[in-house]
Amino acid sequence: MSVKKFVVGIFTDEQVLFPAIKKVRSAGYKIHDVYTPMAIHGLDHAMGLRETSLHTAGFIYGITGTTTAIGGIGWIFNSDWPINFGGKSHFDLPAWIPITFELTVLFSSVGMVLTFCYLCQMAPFVRKHHFNLRSTDDQFTMVIELTDKTNEASAIDFLTSVGATGINTQTAETGWWLGRYDKDKTPFEQKGTALV
Amino acid sequence: MALLAYESQVRPGLVDGPKDYHQVTEDLVRPIEANPTRAWWIGFLVSVACLIFGIYSVTMQVIYGVGQWNLHKTVGWGWDITNFVWWIGIGHAGTLISAILLLFRQGWRTGVNRAAEAMTIFAVICAGQFPIWHMGRVWLCFFIMPYPNTRGSVWPNFNSPLLWDVFAISTYFTVSLLFWYTGLLPDLATVRDRAKLKWRKFMYGTLSFGWSGSVKHWQRHEALALVLAGLSTPLVLSVHTIVSFDFATSVIPGWHTTIFPPYFVAGAIFSGFAMVQTLLLVTRKVLNLKEYITVEHIEIMNKVIVLTGSIVGIAYLTELFVSWYSMNKFENWAFFQNRVNIFSPYGWAYYLMMGCNVLSPQIFWFRKMRRNVTVTFFMSIIVNIGMWFERFVIIVLSIYRDYVPSSWATYYRPSIWEVGFYVGTFGLFFTCYFLFSKFFPVIAIAEIKHILKRSGNVYKAKMGHEEAETAEEFAAENLHHDH
Numbered sequence: 001m002s003v004k005k006f007v008v009g010i011f012t013d014e015q016v017l018f019p020a021i022k023k024v025r026s027a028g029y030k031i032h033d034v035y036t037p038m039a040i041h042g043l044d045h046a047m048g049l050r051e052t053s054l055h056t057a058g059f060i061y062g063i064t065g066t067t068t069a070i071g072g073i074g075w076i077f078n079s080d081w082p083i084n085f086g087g088k089s090h091f092d093l094p095a096w097i098p099i100t101f102e103l104t105v106l107f108s109s110v111g112m113v114l115t116f117c118y119l120c121q122m123a124p125f126v127r128k129h130h131f132n133l134r135s136t137d138d139q140f141t142m143v144i145e146l147t148d149k150t151n152e153a154s155a156i157d158f159l160t161s162v163g164a165t166g167i168n169t170q171t172a173e174t175g176w177w178l179g180r181y182d183k184d185k186t187p188f189e190q191k192g193t194a195l196v
Numbered sequence: 197m198a199l200l201a202y203e204s205q206v207r208p209g210l211v212d213g214p215k216d217y218h219q220v221t222e223d224l225v226r227p228i229e230a231n232p233t234r235a236w237w238i239g240f241l242v243s244v245a246c247l248i249f250g251i252y253s254v255t256m257q258v259i260y261g262v263g264q265w266n267l268h269k270t271v272g273w274g275w276d277i278t279n280f281v282w283w284i285g286i287g288h289a290g291t292l293i294s295a296i297l298l299l300f301r302q303g304w305r306t307g308v309n310r311a312a313e314a315m316t317i318f319a320v321i322c323a324g325q326f327p328i329w330h331m332g333r334v335w336l337c338f339f340i341m342p343y344p345n346t347r348g349s350v351w352p353n354f355n356s357p358l359l360w361d362v363f364a365i366s367t368y369f370t371v372s373l374l375f376w377y378t379g380l381l382p383d384l385a386t387v388r389d390r391a392k393l394k395w396r397k398f399m400y401g402t403l404s405f406g407w408s409g410s411v412k413h414w415q416r417h418e419a420l421a422l423v424l425a426g427l428s429t430p431l432v433l434s435v436h437t438i439v440s441f442d443f444a445t446s447v448i449p450g451w452h453t454t455i456f457p458p459y460f461v462a463g464a465i466f467s468g469f470a471m472v473q474t475l476l477l478v479t480r481k482v483l484n485l486k487e488y489i490t491v492e493h494i495e496i497m498n499k500v501i502v503l504t505g506s507i508v509g510i511a512y513l514t515e516l517f518v519s520w521y522s523m524n525k526f527e528n529w530a531f532f533q534n535r536v537n538i539f540s541p542y543g544w545a546y547y548l549m550m551g552c553n554v555l556s557p558q559i560f561w562f563r564k565m566r567r568n569v570t571v572t573f574f575m576s577i578i579v580n581i582g583m584w585f586e587r588f589v590i591i592v593l594s595i596y597r598d599y600v601p602s603s604w605a606t607y608y609r610p611s612i613w614e615v616g617f618y619v620g621t622f623g624l625f626f627t628c629y630f631l632f633s634k635f636f637p638v639i640a641i642a643e644i645k646h647i648l649k650r651s652g653n654v655y656k657a658k659m660g661h662e663e664a665e666t667a668e669e670f671a672a673e674n675l676h677h678d679h
Binding site: 033034035036037038039040043044047049051052054055058062072073076077080081083085088092095096098099101102103105106108109110112113116117119120121122123124125126127128130133134135136137138 | 216217218221342348349350351353354355357359360363364366367370371374375378381382385386388389390401402403405406407408409410411412413414415416417418419420423424427428430431434438441642643645646
């Protein structure tokens with residue numbers, strides 16, 4: 001956990017936001033995140049985020065469900081308690097298709113949703129720092145993290161120049177969902193004169 | 197300014213009125229933040245009263261046994277399974293709207309998908325009651341689950357369609373719930389961030405799982421929605437297919453029909469859309485959401501109703517043809533004596549079904565009728581009645597005059613407790629729906645915002661400039677825009 005300082009730029013139009021992200025990135029600022037009230041297609045690419053691997057996870061969970069069903073039913077009907085249903089085969093694969101399919105879907109969906117919640121660090125009672133409460137309403141919020149290479153005043157000026165309608169500075173303690181990959185544990189305020 | 201999204205003027209707009217993002221939030225969160233209206237209270241209390249009657253009926257049945265119902269040796273499945281299939285069918289429209297239309301990129305689903313998905317979940321809960329309470333010794337209902345038990349282990353029969361049903365419906369319920377709830381997260385966060393009262397902040401803070409609207413989260417959210425839609429699409433088809441297997445894999449004439457799976461799925465979507473219409477026409481009126489659930493939405497759903505109603509009609513006729521063509525006297529008896537013969541004891545039910553499901557929806561070939569709210573509401577009720585009778589015809593009319601004429605005299609009439617149980621599920625359904633409409637956004641706020649600048653009528657009107665351009669001008673203006 002480290003305390004970090006962020007410059008928060010608020011945009012009211014997604015058509016201003018797109019070029020702004022590009023300019024902020026090419027100017028070398030570290031975009032902590034952008035918060036939007038709805039999904040905007042292409043914004044992830046504009047920010048340079050990689051594609052999510054959630055699909056792959058879903059596929060793996062689905063395969064797990066398939067093997068659980070076939071393995072489970074196969075074991076029960078052939079090894080654990082073989083029952084003779086009107087002289088039919090003990091390995092009656094066509095009759096297992098419905099349950100196999102259902103378990104595939106069930107495992108895949110439940111697994112994916114749990115993975116989604118884990119990756120996004122979402123669960124009941126989770127409290128997060130919300131930079132702008134109206135970013136779930138009508139505003140687009142770009143949060144720039146101040147590092148020892150960036151200066152608060154210049155970041156504010158730059159955000160104004162790219163069209164942010166409101167700008168403020170916030171200090172937030174990053175939870176492990178924010179700072180997972182950060183090796184740097186020094187609180188922002190203690191870095192002192194490292195800022196340019 | 198270049199466009200981020202452009203939609204042809206040929207497509208009708210889906211959001212009326214001068215809306216911006218904030219106005220959308222205001223309009224759609226208002227019903228949650230305002231005090232419940234008198235109409236809400238009346239509806240809610242009536243629903244709760246029905247629910248209490250249902251609980252009483254079920255209690256009577258649990259105390260005194262399934263004999264409280266008027267089922268007998270000949271008609272072993274009556275109202276309970278009819279209601280079960282009917283409720284399950286109702287649920288299917290919700291998944292069709294939320295999943296299949298998402299895959300087909302149908303923008304109009306955004307106005308209706310949230311309420312339709314909620315309807316699915318409540319309908320499946322209602323449907324599940326019937327097989328569970330029909331078990332009689334309901335306290336042993338966990339026997340249907342495969343678990344290592346001390347009785348052997350004795351496992352359920354995995355080759356039985358009744359067990360497939362257990363898996364299909366529990367999976368369907370789980371997946372629908374997950375799909376609905378993940379879609380709700382951003383909207384619950386919207387409500388949370390506007391909340392002023394402490395309990396509201398806590399409640400919606402808890403329910404929204406700490407959703408922040410981060411781009412990465414949106415990206416995952418979209419991927420999740422797409423994959424869940426891809427999974428739900430075959431799932432919803434499989435569920436009613438498996439329900440139809442309950443009948444189709446038997447050897448009863450009238451049930452033993454290979455046409456059942458597609459026929460049941462079409463019927464399910466048909467009845468489900470009728471229920472969506474019933475609910476949404478009331479919702480848009482009571483919550484004043486006419487700018488979001490527009491006449492365009494109603495018209496499109498009516499088109500689905502006339503399509504699926506006609507598919508069901510063809511299925512009815514095909515059944516008759518196959519029965520005649522089989523030259524099997526038992527098949528012939530089941531269809532031509534027990535159903536088509538209007539003078540048979542239950543002949544009226546067959547013609548009621550035909551009239552409600554096949555003939556009456558044909559009115560929707562006329563545009564004026566499709567866009568008439570009163571006609572639509574009336575028709576949605578008619579279709580629901582018709583679809584209930586379809587299940588009744590299939591289940592009861594196939595068995596009430598079977599191979600042994602000595603059992604024919606037992607004309608099946610439901611007991612008050614069977615009727616009470618059915619009324620109780622209505623109570624359960626509408627109690628849930630009223631609570632949902634009070635505490636959750638009935639329209640997907642984030643999804644409306646997503647299509648607003650493409651399909652909002654105000655924004656579409658401004659696209660006239662682009663409409664007049666040549667393709668080269670349009671490309672020059674838009675494609676080279678930097679993003």
